[in-house]
Amino acid sequence: MAFKSVLRRSALVTVSAASAVALAACGAGQISQTANQHPAVDGAMNGGEDAAGKGAENTNSALGFVNIRDAHILVDPEAGTAGLKFSASNQQRAAESVYTLKSVTVEGIGEVELKKVAETPSFAKAAKGENSLPRECQIVAGPKSVIDPLAKTAKDNTGCIAYYTNELDPSTLVGDKSSAAGQNREATFEFTDPQGQTNTYDLDITISADILEAGAPNRGADGMIESK
Numbered sequence: 001m002a003f004k005s006v007l008r009r010s011a012l013v014t015v016s017a018a019s020a021v022a023l024a025a026c027g028a029g030q031i032s033q034t035a036n037q038h039p040a041v042d043g044a045m046n047g048g049e050d051a052a053g054k055g056a057e058n059t060n061s062a063l064g065f066v067n068i069r070d071a072h073i074l075v076d077p078e079a080g081t082a083g084l085k086f087s088a089s090n091q092q093r094a095a096e097s098v099y100t101l102k103s104v105t106v107e108g109i110g111e112v113e114l115k116k117v118a119e120t121p122s123f124a125k126a127a128k129g130e131n132s133l134p135r136e137c138q139i140v141a142g143p144k145s146v147i148d149p150l151a152k153t154a155k156d157n158t159g160c161i162a163y164y165t166n167e168l169d170p171s172t173l174v175g176d177k178s179s180a181a182g183q184n185r186e187a188t189f190e191f192t193d194p195q196g197q198t199n200t201y202d203l204d205i206t207i208s209a210d211i212l213e214a215g216a217p218n219r220g221a222d223g224m225i226e227s228k
Helices: 002-034 048-052 121-126 144-151
Strands: 066-076 081-090 099-106 115-119 138-142 161-165 184-192 198-209
Touching (some): 081 099, 081 144, 081 184, 115 144, 138 144
Parallel strands (some): 066 198, 138 161
Antiparallel strands (some): 066 081, 099 184, 115 161, 184 198
16 A cells, blocks of 8 residues: 555656646747737838838848838827828937938828927937938827827937827818728838938828727717717
8 A cells, every 4th residue: 555655646746747847838938929029009010021111122231220110090080180190210220320201101192291390309419301210219100189298298208209290181081970990091101211212111001090088978879979
């Protein structure tokens, strides 16, 4: 009986050790699977094959250093307004590598008119001309409702950021009783790189409805937002 008891205890120890190893391996696998995942954002980004953009010969070594993130169109059917929201950053390592944002066009709308409303002290110091994007700096754009609160804090912000507002033609995105929310449009971002060549980035961006403040909308019995 004593010998059988020893065997049972040995078997339990072996199973416990194997379980611990399996759990450790599972944990390590989970870490490796999530280590390279991007954080969730509402809009499109120029990742994968789109990261390099397109140049005149598509062989320019500077291609791919402009990262576009969170690109989407915000519409407010109630207010009848719309705007393009995105951020663009220059990730070149060379100190004098300054890009310039030349234009942004959206399918069915045309060129987006961007208006700079504020910049942080670091951006003002590093900027080289109109709509420039210095190394390790950002252009953050969006409708006034999104950008104005950020612009008010620009002077105290230690980052290198320029803030732009824009307003899209609501007739192409907002109807009398419905919007184009959920649809996609192609957007083209055009930059001039430090060598003076044109780089373009094409993204399929989503049209998103504005996220209303909790308790702000009044809904009727049918669940639809009631007009004031």
